[in-house]
Amino acid sequence: MTVQALIPAAGAGLRNGESSANVLLSVNGRSAIGLTLKAFDRCDEITGITLMVSQRNLLAVTHELETMTWQKPIEVMLGGQTRQDSVRLGLESLQQSPPDYVLVHDGARPLVSDRLIHDGLETAREHGAATACVPVNHTYKHVNGQGFVENTIERSNLVQVQTPQVFRYDWILEAHEKAVRERIVVEDDAELIEKLGRPVKIFAGSYRNLKISTPDDARMVEALAADPVCA
Amino acid sequence: VSQTAAVVLAAGAGRRLGSATGKAFVPVEGKPMVAWSLEAFDASPDVDTILLVVPPSDRRLATSLKARKLHAIADGGETRHDSEFNGLEALAADIEAGDIARLLIHDAARPFVDLALVQRLLEALAEHPGAIPALPATARLVSRSTDGLLRGFVDGGWAVQTPQAFRAGPLLEAHRKARADGFRGSDTASVLERTGQTVAVLQGNPDTFKITTPVDLLRAQVVARRRSSPPSRKG
Numbered sequence: 001m002t003v004q005a006l007i008p009a010a011g012a013g014l015r016n017g018e019s020s021a022n023v024l025l026s027v028n029g030r031s032a033i034g035l036t037l038k039a040f041d042r043c044d045e046i047t048g049i050t051l052m053v054s055q056r057n058l059l060a061v062t063h064e065l066e067t068m069t070w071q072k073p074i075e076v077m078l079g080g081q082t083r084q085d086s087v088r089l090g091l092e093s094l095q096q097s098p099p100d101y102v103l104v105h106d107g108a109r110p111l112v113s114d115r116l117i118h119d120g121l122e123t124a125r126e127h128g129a130a131t132a133c134v135p136v137n138h139t140y141k142h143v144n145g146q147g148f149v150e151n152t153i154e155r156s157n158l159v160q161v162q163t164p165q166v167f168r169y170d171w172i173l174e175a176h177e178k179a180v181r182e183r184i185v186v187e188d189d190a191e192l193i194e195k196l197g198r199p200v201k202i203f204a205g206s207y208r209n210l211k212i213s214t215p216d217d218a219r220m221v222e223a224l225a226a227d228p229v230c231a
Numbered sequence: 232v233s234q235t236a237a238v239v240l241a242a243g244a245g246r247r248l249g250s251a252t253g254k255a256f257v258p259v260e261g262k263p264m265v266a267w268s269l270e271a272f273d274a275s276p277d278v279d280t281i282l283l284v285v286p287p288s289d290r291r292l293a294t295s296l297k298a299r300k301l302h303a304i305a306d307g308g309e310t311r312h313d314s315e316f317n318g319l320e321a322l323a324a325d326i327e328a329g330d331i332a333r334l335l336i337h338d339a340a341r342p343f344v345d346l347a348l349v350q351r352l353l354e355a356l357a358e359h360p361g362a363i364p365a366l367p368a369t370a371r372l373v374s375r376s377t378d379g380l381l382r383g384f385v386d387g388g389w390a391v392q393t394p395q396a397f398r399a400g401p402l403l404e405a406h407r408k409a410r411a412d413g414f415r416g417s418d419t420a421s422v423l424e425r426t427g428q429t430v431a432v433l434q435g436n437p438d439t440f441k442i443t444t445p446v447d448l449l450r451a452q453v454v455a456r457r458r459s460s461p462p463s464r465k466g
Contacts (some may be wrong), residue, residue: 116284131381133373137443139418140368140388141432149363151423153372153388158371161381187371191384206266207446213369214437219453220446229330 002047003121003216004099004169005040008086009033009061009107010054010079023107024060025218032212034064035110035221040103041072043117047099048072051107051109052079052086087189088176098169101125104189105163108204108212110221116164116209123203124166131166131190132205133159162205165190171198206231233332234279235353236322237272237300237394241265241285241293241339243315248448253289253307254338257448260455264442267342269298273276277345277353278335284318286413311338312422319403326399335420337394340440343454344394345436346366350461352433360428363420364435365389392435395419401428435436 009023023033040046050071053061062076077093079086087104094102101124105112116132123130136158142150148157167189175192176183186192190200208216208224208231224230241255250257255265265283272278281300285293293304300402305321315336325331334358335349353451355362372385395418402419405426409416416422420430438454440447441453 112462133375136370136372138441139391139421140372140385141365141391141420142387143365143389143432147432148359149420149424149432153385155417157376157382158372158385159375161373165274190381191259191371191373194381202375202379202381207444210446213392216450216453216457219457220450223449223453224446227449230449 001101002099003045003103004094005046005049005102006041006087006090006102006104007033007036007051007107008079008083009084010052010086010106022212024213025215026219027110027212027218031060031064031229032110032210032218032221033061033107034068036105036107036112037065037074038068039110039112040117041070041074041104043114045121046072046103046151048075049079050075050090050093052077052090072225082185083188084176084179084192085184090181091173091176094169095173100169101165101166102172103166103168105165106211109163109209110212111208111224112164112209113206113209114205119203120166123201124168127199127201128168128171128185129166129190129198129200130192132162132164132209133202134162134205134207135145135218136160149174159202161190162209163188167193171203214220233329235277235281235326235333235335236323236331236399237278237281237335238318239265239268239272239281239283239319239337239339240307240311240314241283241289243311243340248442249445252292253286255285256289256292259342259448259451263296263392264342264451265339266296268337268339268344269301270350271344271346272335273299273348275404275424277346277350280331282318282322283414284314310415312418315419316410318408319406322399323403326403331342331399334397334399335394336397340442341393341439342442343438343458345439347395348433348436352394355431355433356396356398360398361420361423361430362429363394363395363432364392364439365432366392366435366437387431390435391420392439392441393419397423405421417440439448
C-alpha cells in the first residue's frame with residue numbers, strides 16, 4: 001500500500017481574514033515546516049512527501065530542507081492561490097504513478113505524531129476518508145451584521161477539525177476535479193468529500209497537534225516538544 | 232449609588248488538569264489561576280465589588296486569597312449554570328434594591344482579563360441589556376453524527392469569552408425564569424438570549440482564552456511570560 005503525504009505550506013495567510021498558518025516561524029531553531037516534514041520522513045507508513053509552497057517562501061523552504069538529511073523522496077512544488085488550489089495541484093502531480101492513499105496535513109502543525117498518522121490510515125482504509133477531530137470546549141455563537149448575537153450554536157455534537165486527513169487517492173482527486181468544474185470553494189478537503197456526499201469518518205485528534213499561527217504558538221510547540229506527556 | 236459587581240466563577244473541577252483541588256486553584260506561574268482574575272478586577276476602576284463562587288471543598292483555599300474588593304463567597308453548583316445562579320442569588324437583595332446595577336460574569340479559567348475591554352463592555356450596557364466579547368472561530372467546526380461521521384460544517388461561528396457584562400436586574404430575572412423552565416445555558420448570555428433580549432458582541436482578546444486541558448495550562452505559562460516581559464520592538 002502506498003501513501004503519499006501532501007503538505008500544503010503556501011501559508012500566505014490573512015487572505016479573506018483567514019488566520020495565517022505560519023510555516024516559517026522558528027521552533028527551537030528550526031522552521032515549523034522542517035519539523036512537520038521530519039515527522040513524515042521518519043514514519044514507516046509514509047511512502048513519499050509532496051510539499052506545496054508559495055513563490056515567496058520557495059527559497060527559504062528549499063534552503064531549510066537542504067540543511068537537513070532525508071530518508072524519503074520529497075517533491076517541492078509551487079502551490080496555488082488558495083489552500084484548495086495547492087492541494088489540487090499536488091494531487092494532479094501524482095497522476096503518473098498514483099498512490100493508494102493521500103494524507104493531507106497542514107505544514108504548520110509540526111507535532112503530528114506516529115499515532116495520528118497510523119490512526120488516520122487505519123480509518124481511511126476502512127472508510128475511504130478520515131479526518132482528525134478534537135472535542136470543542138467552548139461556546140460558539142452566530143453574530144448578525146449589526147453585531148448582535150443571533151443564536152448560540154448547539155455544542156453537544158460539535159467537534160473541531162484538524163489534520164491529518166486521509167483519503168483514497170481516487171476519491172480526493174475526483175472531488176477536487178469536480179470542485180473546479182462546479183466552482184465549489186471549501187476550506188479543507190474533508191469538507192469537499194462531505195459536500196460530494198461521501199462519508200468522512202472521524203478519528204481522535206490531539207490538543208497537542210496545534211497549528212502555528214502566532215509567535216505564542218511557536219513557543220507552545222517548543223514547550224510541548226519538551227513535555228511529551230502533556231495532552 | 233448603583234454599583235458594578237464582578238462574579239468570578241471558580242467552581243470547575245480540576246480533574247482534567249490532574250488536580251485534587253478545583254481548577255481555579257491550580258497554579259499559573261506561581262499563583263492560583265483565580266488570583267489573576269481577582270487582581271485584574273481589583274485594579275479595574277470600573278469594578279466596585281467582587282463575588283467569588285467556589286466549590287464548598289475549596290472554601291478554605293478561597294479565604295486565603297487576597298483581594299481588596301472581594302466581599303463575599305458563594306457555593307458552586309453542579310454545572311457552570313448552577314454556580315452562576317447561586318452567585319446571582321447571593322447578590323439578589325442588592326440587585327433588587329438597585330444597589331448593584333451592572334454585573335460582570337467571569338470564568339476564573341480565563342486568567343488574562345483585558346480591562347480596556349471590560350470598560351467597553353460596561354459602556355455598551357447603556358444601549359443594550361447584555362454585552363459579550365467574542366472572536367471569530369479559528370478552528371473549523373463540524374457536527375459529528377452518532378456513528379462518528381462528519382455531518383454538516385458550521386460556518387461563521389464566534390468563540391465567546393468572558394467577562395460578559397449585563398444589566399443586573401434583567402439577568403437575575405432571566406436566570407430565575409431559566410430555573411423555572413429547567414433551562415441550563417453553556418454561557419451566561421444564552422440565558423438572556425432565550426428571553427429575546429439583545430446581546431451586543433464586542434471584539435474579544437486572544438489572551439483571554441479559557442484553560443480546560445493541560446495544553447491550555449501550558450499556553451497560560453507562555454502567555455504569562457510574554458505579558459510580563461518588556462515589549463519587544465519587533466512585536
